[in-house]
Amino acid sequence: MVVTAAPRPAGRPPARGVMPRSLFGRSLLIVLLPLIILQLVVAYVFYARHWDTVTRWLALGLAGETALIADLIEQTPPPERAALLELARKRTGLALSFQPDTDLVEAATLAGIDERDVPATIREVFNEKVKRPFRLDLRIGQDDRVAVWVATDGGILRVLGERKRLTSTTTTLFMLWMVGVSLVLVVIAIYFLSRQVRPIRRLAEAADSFGKGRDIGDFRLEGATEIRRAGHAFNLMRQRILRFMHQRTDMLAAVSHDLRTPLTRMKLELAMMPRHQPGVADLMSDVEEMQRLIDAYLSFARGEGREVPELVDLQAVLAEMAERARRAGAFVELQPGPETRLPLRPVAIRSCLANLVDNAVRHGQRVGLSLQLGVHYVTVHVDDDGPGIPAEQRDQAFQPFNRLDPSRRRATGGVGLGLTIARDVALAHGGDIEMDNSPLGGLRVSLRLPR
Structure with a gap:
């Protein structure tokens, strides 16, 4: 599921007055x-x-x-x-x-x-x-x-x-009656107001969970008429988003089937042709490149598919990514951290971290992985000592099929979808990916996920 991150409020901070901040x-x-x-x-x-x-x-x-x-x-x-x-x-x-x-x-x-x-x-x-x-x-x-x-x-x-x-002598009696009745009215008001505010809190929690990719089902309608209308609108929005996701996944599955069949036939025909014949090797390279492009595009467009979130130990996943990169010959340093379990889509989050680590390994000699716990978010830092990305070009790095160095060969530089897929996964979990300067001298890519 692709959900855009909520924009941060711009301009001056909200005024701190004497008015309570909550609706209750x-x-x-x-x-x-x-x-x-x-x-x-x-x-x-x-x-x-x-x-x-x-x-x-x-x-x-x-x-x-x-x-x-x-x-x-x-x-x-x-x-x-x-x-x-x-x-x-x-x-x-x-x-x-x-x-x-x-x-x-x-x-x-x-x-x-x-x-x-x-x-x-x-x-x-x-x-x-x-x-x-x-x-x-x-x-x-x-x-x-x-x-x-x-x-x-x-x-x-x-x-x-x-x-x-x-x-x-009625002064004391009058004061007792006035204060006593007022306290009773306050208790009654608190009781009824809490019952009216509770559905609003539940609706906010449902919207927040759905924005983080944690589908909790339809919102149960209760409370005043206006709150019921808001809950009904939320349920309709949720059903439309899920229907769109399912239709996109089904459509791309059909596209994948339709495109793979002619590509496989072309590869078989090229394999049966003599290798020494002029143009066969180039055609074979073009077909393989088309295959990689289609696979990458389908991975990006399909996103998480219908994977169900479950508790995932993020520190253990980082250890898997570090070991995977070391087997490929890279120098990766993993900072020790506590066991951190979050409701995540396991396959999607591993794909996201794999793309980030692969980019760091591709452009640097040293790679550092660390986990930072915050009050509301957990942040994964991927550092490298490569050339980095200029600040004015960092937003362009997340655009699909955008390769900041056009001179690179696709065999070494990818097709330009790694960071796009990674950010798509982060946004689907209610988080985001940011870039900054790394302590190692290169680029720091930070994956922020809600707790």
């Missing part, structure tokens, strides 16, 4: 951002409007009762004040006490009153209602009560009441 993160942000804004608005309205209004009305009640009791104490003779306080205690539910001949500042100092935590709304209401010196303590003991000291003509009136008489 962005979708979750779309759900969470309005929810957070809504909570902030509701909290502001509750605290700035509702809570302030409720607190003012509650404070008005307690401040009014306190002011009324203080006025009554000033108007009541001292012997009758105890009965007045008892009656007020029964009717208001407040704990009342009167300390005669006591200074407000002295009483506040002894009680350790700290008015820094008193809200401005409550202070304003007490100033409006009481209209006499007073002190407020909202941190009285541990029993959730508040205390008010009021200065009268005869002494200090101490009023002790429940905190709910002065401040709203």
